[in-house]
Amino acid sequence: MKEWKRLLKRFSFAWEGIVFTFKNEKNMKIHCVAALFVCMAAWMFDLSKTEWLLILITIGVVFSLEMVNTAIERVVDLITPEFHPLAKIAKDVAAGAVFVFAIISVIIGAIIFFPHFIALVS
C-alpha cells in the first residue's frame, strides 16, 4: 500500500512538471498546436499504423525535449541569475537540441505526408 502511495506521489510530481511546462513555455504551446494539426491531418489521410507510430514518437520526443530544455533553463537560472558564459552555453545547447529535433520532425512529417498529399491532388 505504501509503495502504491509513493508511486502515485511520483506520478503527481511528474504531472506537475508537465503542467508547468505547458502553462509557462510559449514554445510548448506552439508544439501542442502543431501536434494537434498533425494528428488531424493524420486522421484525415487515414495513415497506416506504422506512420501513426512514427508521428506519435516524433511528437513525444519534441514534447520531452522541450521539458528537458525547460528544466535546464530553470536550473541555470537557479545557479546564476547573472550573465555567465557557461550559463549561455548550457541554455543555447539545450535550446539547440530542441531545434535539431524540430527540424528532423518537419522532415519526418514531409516524408510521411507528401505521398498522401500527391495522391490526393492527382
Ligand SMILES: Nc1ncnc2c1ncn2[C@@H]1O[C@H](COP(=O)(O)OP(=O)(O)OP(=O)(O)O)[C@@H](O)[C@H]1O
Ligand atoms: N545567465 C545567463 N548567462 C548568459 N547568457 C544567458 C543567461 N540567461 C540567458 N542567457 C542567454 O539568453 C538566451 C535566452 O535565455 P532565456 O532564459 O530567456 O531563455 P528563452 O530561450 O527565452 O526561454 P523561455 O522563453 O522558454 O524562457 C539563452 O539562450 C542564452 O543565450
